[in-house]
Amino acid sequence: EALLELLECLGEDKPVVLVLEDLHWADRSTRTFVDFLARSLRRERVVLVLTYRTDELHRRHPLRPLLSELDRIDRARRVELDPFDRDELAEALADILGEPPSEKLVRRLYERSEGNPLYSEELLAAGMDGRGAAPQSLRDAFMLRIERLSADAQAAARVISAGRSLDEPMIAEGTGIEPNALHTALREAVAEQVLVADEPSRLCFRHALLREAMYDDLLPGERSELHLALARAFEDRADFENDRGVELASAIARHYATAGDQPAALRATVQAALAAREVHAYGDAADLAERALELWPRVPDADQTIPLDHVKLLTIAADAHGVAGDRSRAEVLLGHALKELDPDVEQRRYSELLARQSRIQWSLNRGSEAVETAERALSMLPPDEVSHERASLLAWAARTRYLRGRHRHALEEGEVALATAVAAGDRRSESEVLNTLGMAQIVLGSVDEGVARLRRAIEIAREDDDIDGAGTAYSNLADTLSLAGRTVQALETAKEGQVAVSGRVPRPQDWMALTVSDLSFEAGDWATARANLDAAAPAKQLVGRQLIFRHVRQAEFALGVGDDDTAARCIEELEPLVARSFEPQWIGAFGALLAELRRRQRDLTGARAAVTDALDRMELCTDDVMRIARVTAAGMRVEGDIAERARDLRERADERDAVARARIHMQRLSAAAQEGGPVENAWKAVGNAELARARGKNDPTLWAKAGREWEAIARPYLHAYCLWRATEAYVAAGDRDAASASARGALADVRRLGARWLEDELVTLAQRARLELGEDAGDPTRPDSNGAGEDPFGLTARERQVLALVAEGATNRQIGAALFMAEKTASVHVSRILSKLGVRSRTQAAAVAHRLHLE
Numbered sequence: 114e115a116l117l118e119l120l121e122c123l124g125e126d127k128p129v130v131l132v133l134e135d136l137h138w139a140d141r142s143t144r145t146f147v148d149f150l151a152r153s154l155r156r157e158r159v160v161l162v163l164t165y166r167t168d169e170l171h172r173r174h175p176l177r178p179l180l181s182e183l184d185r186i187d188r189a190r191r192v193e194l195d196p197f198d199r200d201e202l203a204e205a206l207a208d209i210l211g212e213p214p215s216e217k218l219v220r221r222l223y224e225r226s227e228g229n230p231l232y233s234e235e236l237l238a239a240g241m242d243g244r245g246a247a248p249q250s251l252r253d254a255f256m257l258r259i260e261r262l263s264a265d266a267q268a269a270a271r272v273i274s275a276g277r278s279l280d281e282p283m284i285a286e287g288t289g290i291e292p293n294a295l296h297t298a299l300r301e302a303v304a305e306q307v308l309v310a311d312e313p314s315r316l317c318f319r320h321a322l323l324r325e326a327m328y329d330d331l332l333p334g335e336r337s338e339l340h341l342a343l344a345r346a347f348e349d350r351a352d353f354e355n356d357r358g359v360e361l362a363s364a365i366a367r368h369y370a371t372a373g374d375q376p377a378a379l380r381a382t383v384q385a386a387l388a389a390r391e392v393h394a395y396g397d398a399a400d401l402a403e404r405a406l407e408l409w410p411r412v413p414d415a416d417q418t419i420p421l422d423h424v425k426l427l428t429i430a431a432d433a434h435g436v437a438g439d440r441s442r443a444e445v446l447l448g449h450a451l452k453e454l455d456p457d458v459e460q461r462r463y464s465e466l467l468a469r470q471s472r473i474q475w476s477l478n479r480g481s482e483a484v485e486t487a488e489r490a491l492s493m494l495p496p497d498e499v500s501h502e503r504a505s506l507l508a509w510a511a512r513t514r515y516l517r518g519r520h521r522h523a524l525e526e527g528e529v530a531l532a533t534a535v536a537a538g539d540r541r542s543e544s545e546v547l548n549t550l551g552m553a554q555i556v557l558g559s560v561d562e563g564v565a566r567l568r569r570a571i572e573i574a575r576e577d578d579d580i581d582g583a584g585t586a587y588s589n590l591a592d593t594l595s596l597a598g599r600t601v602q603a604l605e606t607a608k609e610g611q612v613a614v615s616g617r618v619p620r621p622q623d624w625m626a627l628t629v630s631d632l633s634f635e636a637g638d639w640a641t642a643r644a645n646l647d648a649a650a651p652a653k654q655l656v657g658r659q660l661i662f663r664h665v666r667q668a669e670f671a672l673g674v675g676d677d678d679t680a681a682r683c684i685e686e687l688e689p690l691v692a693r694s695f696e697p698q699w700i701g702a703f704g705a706l707l708a709e710l711r712r713r714q715r716d717l718t719g720a721r722a723a724v725t726d727a728l729d730r731m732e733l734c735t736d737d738v739m740r741i742a743r744v745t746a747a748g749m750r751v752e753g754d755i756a757e758r759a760r761d762l763r764e765r766a767d768e769r770d771a772v773a774r775a776r777i778h779m780q781r782l783s784a785a786a787q788e789g790g791p792v793e794n795a796w797k798a799v800g801n802a803e804l805a806r807a808r809g810k811n812d813p814t815l816w817a818k819a820g821r822e823w824e825a826i827a828r829p830y831l832h833a834y835c836l837w838r839a840t841e842a843y844v845a846a847g848d849r850d851a852a853s854a855s856a857r858g859a860l861a862d863v864r865r866l867g868a869r870w871l872e873d874e875l876v877t878l879a880q881r882a883r884l885e886l887g888e889d890a891g892d893p894t895r896p897d898s899n900g901a902g903e904d905p906f907g908l909t910a911r912e913r914q915v916l917a918l919v920a921e922g923a924t925n926r927q928i929g930a931a932l933f934m935a936e937k938t939a940s941v942h943v944s945r946i947l948s949k950l951g952v953r954s955r956t957q958a959a960a961v962a963h964r965l966h967l968e
Contacts, residue, residue, distance in 0.1 A: 116146070116150075117149075117150065117153050117154075117157075120150075120154075120157060120159045121157045121159070123159075124157050124158035124159050125158070127158075128158045128159070128160070129158065129159045129160070130159075130160045130162060131150075131159060131160070131161050131162070132162040132163075132164075133147065133161075133162070133163050133164070134164045135164065135165065135166070136163050136164060136165040136176060137165040137166055137169040137170060137174065137176055138169075139176070141175070144175065144176065144179050147161075147163060147179065148179055148182065148183075151182075151183055151186055151189065152186070154188075163183075165180075167306075168306045168319055168320065169306065170306065172304035172305070173304075195228075196227055196228025196229055196230075197223075197228040197229075197230060197233070198228065199219060199220075199223050201228075202219060202222065202223050202226075202228060202233060203219045205230060205233065206218065206219065206222070206233070206237065209234065209237065222236055222237065224321065225321055225322060225325070226321070226322065227320060227321050229320070229322075232251070232320075232322055236322075251322065251326075252326045252329070255322065255323045255326035255327075256326055256327075256330060258305065258306070258307055258323070259307060259323075259326070259327055261305065262298075262301060262302055262305060262307065263298060263301060265288075265290055265294055265295065265297070265298035266298040266299070266301045266302045266305075266307075268288045268290065268298070269284050269288055269290070269295065269298050269299055269302060269308075270302060270307060270308070270318075270327055271288075271327065271331060271335070271339065272284050272287035272288050272339060272343070273308065273316060273317060273318065273324070274318065274324050274327040274328040274331070275287070275328065275331075275336065275339040275340055275343060275368075275371075276339075276343050276364075276368075277317060277324065278311045278312075278315045278316070278317040279315060279316060279317075279343075280314045280315050280316075281295065281296070281299065281314070281316075283343070283346055283347075283350075284299070284316070286342065286343075286346040287339060287342050287343055287346065299316060302316075303316070306319055307319060307323065336371070337371075337372045337373055338372075340368040340369070340371040340372035341368070341369075341372035341374065343364075343368045344364075344365050344368035344369045344372060344374070344377070344381075347361055347364050347365045347368065348365055348381075351365065357384070357388055358388060358392075359385060359388045359389045359392060359394055359397060362381060362384050362385035362388045362389075363385045363389075363397070363401065365381040365384075365385070366378055366381035366382035366384070366385045366401065366404070369381050370382070370404070370408070375408055375411045375412050376412050376418050378408055379405055379408040379409065379411075379412045379415060379418055379419060380418055380419055382401055382404050382405040382408060383401075383402075383405050383419045383421070383426070385401045386398050386401035386402040386405060386429060386430075386433070387429070389401055389433075390429070390432075390433060393578070393580055393617055393618060395433045395434075395436040395437040395618055396433075396437040396619070398429070398433035398437075399430060399433035399434045399437050399439065399442075402426060402429050402430035402433055403430055405426055405430075406426060406427070406430060409423060409426065423453060424450045424453050424454060424462075424466075427446050427447070427449055427450040427453075428446075428447070428450055428466065428469070430446050431443040431444075431446035431447045431450070431469065431473075432469070434446065435469075435472075435473055435476075436581055436618055436620065437618065437619065437620070438619050438620045438623075438650075438654075438655075438659075440473050440476045440477050440656055440657060441477065441656060443473050444470065444473045444474065444477065447466055447469055447470045447473065448470075450466055451463065451466050451467070451470070454466070456493070460493045460494075461493070461494070461502060463493060464490045464491075464493035464494055464502060464506075465490075465502055467486050467487070467489055467490035467493070468487065468490045468502070468505055468506050468509065470486050471483045471484075471486040471487040471490060471509065472509065474486060475513065475516075475658075476657045476658055476659075477656060477657040477658075478657040478658055478660075478661065478690055478693050478694055479693065480513070480516075480517070480693075480694060480695035480696070481695065483513065484513055487506060487509055487510055487513065488510075490506055491503070491506045491507075491510065494506070499533060499536045499537050500537055501537050501538075501539045501542070503533060503537070504530065504533040504534040504536075504537045504539040504542040504543075505539065505541070505542045505545075507526070507529060507530035507533050507534075507542075507546070508527075508530045508534060508542040508543075508545040508546040508549070509545070510526055510530070511523050511526040511527035511530050511546055511549045511550075512545065512546075512548075512549045514526055515527075515549050515552055515553055516695070516696050516698075517695050517696065517697070517735065518696070518697040518731070518735025518736060518737035518740070519735065519736065520552075520553045520556055520557055520736055520737065521553075521557065521736060523549055523550075523552075523553045524550060524553040524554065524557065527546050527549050527550040527553065528550070530542070530546040530549075531543065531546045531547065531550065534546055540573050540576075540577055541574075541577065541579060541582065543573060544570045544571075544573040544574045544577075544579065544582050544586065545570070545582065547566045547567070547569050547570035547573070547586075548566075548567060548570040548582075548585065548586045548589055550563070550566050551563040551564065551565070551566035551567030551568075551569075551570060551586075551589070551590065551593070552567065552589050552590075552592075552593045554566065555567075555593040555594070555596070555597055556593055556596055556597070556737070556739065558788075558789075558790065560594075560597050560599075560790075563593065564590065564594070567586055567589065567590040567593070568590070570582075570586040571583055571586045571587060571590070571610075571613075574586055575613065580614055580617045580618050580621055581618060581620065581621055583610070583613055583614065583621070584610060584613070584614040584618075584620075584621025584622075584624060584625055585621070585624075586610075587606060587607070587609065587610025587611075587613060587614070587625065587628075588607070588610060588624055588625060588628045590606050590610075591603045591604070591606040591607035591610065591628055591632060592628065592631075592632075594606060595631075595632055595635060596739045596792060597790055597791070597792070598790050598791030598792045598795075598826040599826075600632070600635060600636050600826050600827040600828060601636065601827055603632050603635075603636075604629070604632040604633060604635075604636050604638075607625065607628045607629045607631075607632050608629055610625050610628070611625040611626065611628075611629050619650065620659070623649045623650045623655070623659060624659065624662070626645045626646075626648045626649040627645070627646070627649050627659075627662050627663060627666050629641065629642075629645045630642045630643075630644075630645035630646040630649070630666050630670070631666055631669075633645065634666075634669065634670060634673065634830075635828060635830075636827055636828070636829075637827070637828075637829035637830060637862075637865070637866055639670075639673070639674070639866050639867050642670060643670065646666055646667060646670060649663060649666075650663075651663075652664060652667075652686070658696075658699075660690060661687065661690050661691065661694065661699050664683045664684075664686050664687045664690070665683075665687065665699070665702045665703070665706070667679065667680075667683045668680045668683035668684050668687065668706050668710075669702075669706060671683065672706065672709055672710065672713075672870075673830065673866070673867075673868055674867050674868060674869055674870075675868065675869035675870030675871075675873070677710065677713055677714070677870075680706070680710055681710060684703070684706055684707055684710055687703050687706075688703070688707075691703040697731050697735045697737040697740040697741075698737075698740060700727055700730050700731055700740070701727060701731060701737070701740030701741065701743055701744045702740075702743075703727065704723050704724055704726065704727025704728070704744045704747065705724075705727070705743050705744050705746075705747040707720075707723040708720040708721075708723040708724045708727075708744075708747040708748065708750075708751055709747060709750075711723060712750065712751055712754060713870070717751060717754055717755050717758065720751040720754075721748070721751050721752070721755065721774075724744055724745075724747055724748035724751060725748075727744045728741070728744055728745070728748070728781075731744070736788075738784070738785040738788050738789050738793060739785070739789060739792060739793060741781060741785055742781070742782055742785040742786075742789065742792070742793050742796040742797075743796065745778045745781045745782050745785070745796070745800070746778075746782065746796045746799050746800060746803070748774070748778045749775055749778045749779070749782070749799070749800050749803035749804065749807070750803055752771045752772075752774045752775040752778065752803070752807050753771075753775065753803045753804075753806040753807045755767065755771040755807075756768050756771035756772055756775070756806070756807040756808070756809070757806070757807075757809075759771060760809055761950070761951075761961045763951060768809075771807055772804075772807050772808055775803065775804050775807040775808075776804065778800065779800050779801070779804050782796055782797045782800040783797060783800075785797070791822070791825070791826050792826065794822060795819065795822035795823050795825075795826065795828070795831070798815070798818050798819035798822045799819045799822075799831075799835065801815050801818075801819070802815035802816045802818075802819050802835070802838060806838070806842075811838075811841065811842040811845055812842060813839045813840075813842035813843045813846065813848070813851065813855070816835050816836070816838045816839035816842055817835070817836075817839050817855075819835045820832045820835035820836050820839065823835060829862050829865075829866060830862075830866055830868060832862060833859045833862035833863045833866070833868065833871060834871065836855050836856075836858050836859035836862070837856075837859050837871060837874055837875055837878070839855045840852050840855040840856045840859065840875065840878060840879075840884075841878060841960075843855055844878065844882040844884075844956060844960070845956070845957070845960065847956075849882065849883070849884060849885070850885075852882060852884050853879075853884040853885045853886060856875050856878065856879050856884055856886060857886055859871070859875055860872065860875050860876075860886065863875065880920075880921050880922050881919075881920045881921060881922050881956070881959035881960075882922065882956055882959070883922040906949045906950055908946065908949060911932075911942065912942055912945060912946050912949075914932060915928055915932065915939065915942040915943060915946060916946050916958065918932070919943060919946070919955050919958055919959055920958075920959040922959070925939040925940045925943065926939075928942075928943070943955065943958075946958060
């Protein structure tokens with residue numbers, strides 16, 4: 114009562130929080146005091162915080178009755194503190210280490226500590242790589258809990274420490290304890306907080322470190338005997354239940370290996386790898402095959418123990434790694450397999466391995482090597498034979514033709530490959546070549562025929578449970594539908610494919626997420642684009658073509674929202690990757706992105722070079738008019754800017770050169786439109802408008818026409834860009850009403866999208882032209898630039914101040930008020946500025962100031 118009165122007095126001054134920690138260790142007096150306080154505190158400004166560990170409360174623990182009583186008090190609240198998840202653990206480790214921890218360290222500590230902060234810190238202190246043994250004090254505390262169990266309960270715990278998670282029949286096999294006694298022992302271990310129900314029929318240790326302490330306490334001989342007994346028991350169960358699934362097979366392999374029976378371990382590990390492959394658990398299959406490769410040299414006459422040779426085992430491991438996403442490891446393993454074969458003796462088998470290696474090389478962005486390897490593989494087979502091997506190589510050759518932009522050759526070679534695949538009964542090759550033929554037909558104008566073939570490719574792949582093939586076909590169908598201008602259908606197809614590969618193999622899932630991101634961005638759903646970009650694997654986990662795709666998507670999204678710094682980092686990462694690529698889809702995208710980034714950075718010479726480099730690489734080796742059109746349009750945008758700048762600076766030779774280059778680009782766009790469809794026609798319309806801008810005859814009607822072309826195929830971002838340019842043209846022509854309407858339409862689009870850079874351009878233009886935006890008006894959110902641009906006109910500091918206000922649309926009176934000068938003096942300054950800039954109106958002066966960053 115005296116303590117209660119003390120707390121009440123303290124609470125009158127300010128609220129009091131009384132914390133009693135580790136209540137599971139409290140004596141009777143403390144528990145009585147807590148009970149008294151909990152019941153007595155009513156109006157006092159006191160909060161009582163009690164903590165205890167649930168895993169310390171065995172069935173007869175004296176704290177349990179008190180907790181039950183506290184739960185009945187209305188004012189009491191029980192708060193369960195969950196363990197850290199991986200992200201929270203990583204954050205805690207970063208605080209301890211002073212730097213972000215590696216993914217391996219986080220994974221290792223999370224698996225051992227199960228998110229317990231104390232255990233994580235102790236394990237980290239025991240070894241900075243997270244592999245060190247738990248501190249002796251922690252292990253002693255765990256063993257004290259185990260040692261107070263009965264002999265039968267301890268025997269069960271020993272078996273479970275070896276088996277990790279076992280059901281009662283398996284525990285009985287390992288202990289030899291009769292059922293009733295075992296049931297009693299297990300109930301005791303659960304009541305004492307040593308074991309816990311893992312699944313309805315299984316038991317495991319309450320904590321991984323508790324199991325680790327028990328397992329470390331076993332003698333070496335005890336461990337071997339336990340693992341051997343469990344391996345045989347699992348084998349008996351597999352035979353009895355005719356269960357050849359991954360879980361049982363993996364358990365058998367693990368226990369035989371730990372018991373030291375290497376031949377049995379090799380046999381069981383190979384069976385487990387094959388079982389994992391059968392259910393498309395390719396990551397597990399790769400790990401198990403690698404384990405089998407490690408066991409191989411330890412087993413005499415290994416090829417007599419299992420029904421395959423070392424080359425076949427290497428191939429199984431390589432295939433699993435390839436599908437799971439580790440293409441670099443797959444290539445290494447295939448290299449080892451090729452070294453073990455004599456190409457003169459086993460030509461067909463050697464050719465088959467070369468075919469696999471070619472696909473891996475292409476995925477690693479080494480196109481030249483991949484083509485050479487495929488040609489060598491094909492040369493090792495009889496020229497006219499009908500076989501799975503030849504069908505697969507022909508299908509792959511057609512695919513590489515397409516990916517290099519040689520669509521007509523891909524169509525011709527694909528028809529031959531399709532006939533071979535059908536004659537050989539090779540459904541996988543048939544699906545692959547239908548995929549290639551469908552893409553080629555769509556981009557060459559036979560859209561409906563191409564869609565039908567791609568749909569058939571998807572159907573075959575799904576019937577054969579070929580997830581990788583189905584994902585590739587869905588992505589390609591979506592991409593080519595987009596190239597054909599069917600934006601909505603393309604996005605629907607991509608989302609359909611995403612559902613089809615969901616929860617299966619990581620590579621197709623990541624590729625489909627990036628595809629959905631790409632097409633959502635195009636269709637104007639930037640929230641979905643962002644979400645799918647975040648859902649895909651991060652760049653540091655990717656290699657080759659997937660890494661390129663990831664960087665392209667990240668860079669384009671960043672440029673779209675105006676995050677030029679992120680775009681610059683991605684483009685810098687892309688440069689060496691694209692330099693090795695043969696694919697127009699990457700060369701073209703990189704060229705367009707780099708040109709736009711440099712244009713915004715005011716490096717117009719560098720932007721022009723980016724376009725030239727991309728076109729030089731593409732034009733001589735591809736008929737991919739869509740990719741050429743995109744880069745060419747980027748080039749026309751750059752030449753328009755260069756021509757405008759040259760006019761502002763009265764550099765007539767540079768202006769003529771930019772206009773001449775723009776005309777050449779226009780010829781490319783016209784040629785692309787003759788061969789292409791709605792997308793190429795839209796780029797041509799943009800080109801016509803850009804050419805007029807470059808020639809100093811910016812025409813709002815041309816920009817409005819280009820905007821309608823993009824609007825017709827549901828591309829709101831490009832539609833908004835055209836409206837911005839139309840607004841500029843209307844302002845230059847003095848039509849403020851049309852300019853205001855155009856600006857309002859563009860702002861509605863860009864604000865819905867989140868295209869901040871374009872919003873800033875529109876708002877700045879509206880301010881300097883004094884356009885009527887109504888509720889759409891706003892202030893630019895653009896971050897501060899690196900300072901005003903260089904002044905080639907000899908403006909004084911005072912004149913630049915005046916020009917900045919002119920650019921904002923200020924009148925002479927407003928300029929005078931802002932700069933504390935007479936209205937007449939402001940008028941004189943404005944006249945001098947117009948003369949120096951070589952323009953006739955304040956609007957033209959504001960436009961020059963904005964283009965040359967003088968404001």
